[in-house]
Amino acid sequence: TACLLLAACANAGPAPHGAPNPLITDRHTADPAPLVVGDTLYLYVGHDMARGEEMFNIVEWRVYSTTDMASWTDHGPVMKPTDFQWASRDAWASQAIERDGKFYFYATVEHDRTRPGKAIGVAVSDSPTGPFVDARGTALVSNDMTPQGPHTWDDIDPTVFIDDDGTAWLMWGNANFYYARLKPDMVELDGPILQAELPKYEEGPWVHKRGDTYYLTYASRDPSLSEDELVSYATAPSITGPWTYRGEISGPAENSFTIHPGIVEFKGQWYFFYHNGVLTVGDHAGGLGRRAVAVEHLYYDADGGIVPIEHTRE
Ligand code: FUB
Secondary structure (H helix, E strand, C coil), X not given: CHHHHHCCCCCCCCCCCCCCCCCCCCCEEEEEXXXXXXXXXXXXXXXXXXXXXXXXXXXXXXXXXXXXXXXXXXXEXXXXXHHCCCEEECCCCEEEEEECCEEEEEEEXXXXXXXXXXXXXXXXXXXXXXXXXXXXXXXXXXXXXCCCCCCCCCCCCCEEEECCCCCEEEEXXXXXXXXXXXXXXXXXXXXXXXXXXXXXXXXXEEEEEECCEEEEEEEEEECCCEEEEEEEEEEECCCCCCCEEEEEEECCCCCCCCXXXXXEEECCEXXXXXXXXXXXXXXXXXXXXXXXXXXXXXXXXXXXXXXXXXXXXX
């Protein structure tokens, strides 16, 4: 159905990007977050360990690196949720960014029992491969800071961006899309938490800039197209919007319900990272809580639109 809906087909032939999909085959990995540092691309992922019908059991974040997109080095775990002393479990989506020679890692976790629900922590390291250490001792964003009512897991999926003027922004959210300025120290919010309306918004925002245009890519849902998440995007003339919806760019991920975009330019080529549920590891078939990260080339049309992306397999 993905092929019919979006011209985005799984299993469409050899990957044209030199990277064999799935990228990591010895364990299940989810929520890929790429970061380019010099001539190396680092990829932060959650380590999926759900068993049976369990929804998710993501025990740690790991980082991999490549200089050529073909061979990948496993640097091991960079952090686990309880390295944030105030957190209890659930290494959900993350993203790292560099500022002034330090690396800041924003990550979703389950708060401890004093404040049930998801929260976002920030950790810091001198190296992209960690180890990362909690930079605050408390959550950067937690359930009591956003107007979510009974929705206790809307504070998930941070994406972080430093604008050309040096201002840093954090964006996140499930069902609601939130954003806030960060202080130059990168570990405190600087001003109110704001909200923007994005059509069919579900979760997993990722922001990038190309030329003068800001791109906000996110997991979306439209039951008239698919029961599973798709990837949609909007563009804007500034990081604070106004965002113009531009459509869907990626069909559902095979066998995983969720899809989670991560976009970077590396050595002159744009890449789209995502996850799917096609990988079997040992006795454990792929699925909702056993995902596998993958990558495709990303292209823009003459109007700056993102060309719909085909999912490939090795
Ligand atoms: O991996 C756990 C959650 O599933 C993420 O936070 C969402 O983006 C979805 O991928």
